Amino acid sequence: MLVTKITVNLHRGLQARNTAIFVDKACSFTSDVILSKSGISSDGKKLMRVMDLNVKDGDEIMLMVHGCDEHVTFDTLKSFLLEK
Template sequence: MKEFHYTIRDELGLHARPASLLVKKAGELSSRIVVVKKGRKVDARRLFGVMSLGIRCGDAIKFKLEGPKEEEEAELLKRFCENTF
């Protein structure tokens, strides 16, 4: 399992548009991806799950990836986050 933390910098947080981009990106990867905020865990491929976390600007979230390509996909997802929100 590969994990990394990311702090949201987008002023509006992870609202509908960036959340849908995250879900789309997670769907493109082969690893199982979980988003964690304050102990709550959701599948990164589920839009309503991601939005239910209420992620705001400045919130730290954790991504957990599990799969045969978890190392490289974690790096891809981290770069995606940095460039998107």
């Protein structure tokens, strides 16, 4: 399992369009993806669950990835969350 804290650097955070892109990327891999903010965890492959976290630009979140392709999944999603 790979785990890291990330300060989200996306214009408008994980709202609407960015959430759809994130979930699409997460679903393209077989590894489990969990996002956590303020002690609340959500399945990173479920659009509404990710939106429920209300992640804004500058928020600190925890990204957890576990599975057979966890390294590439982790790197891809981390890069997306740190995108400017």
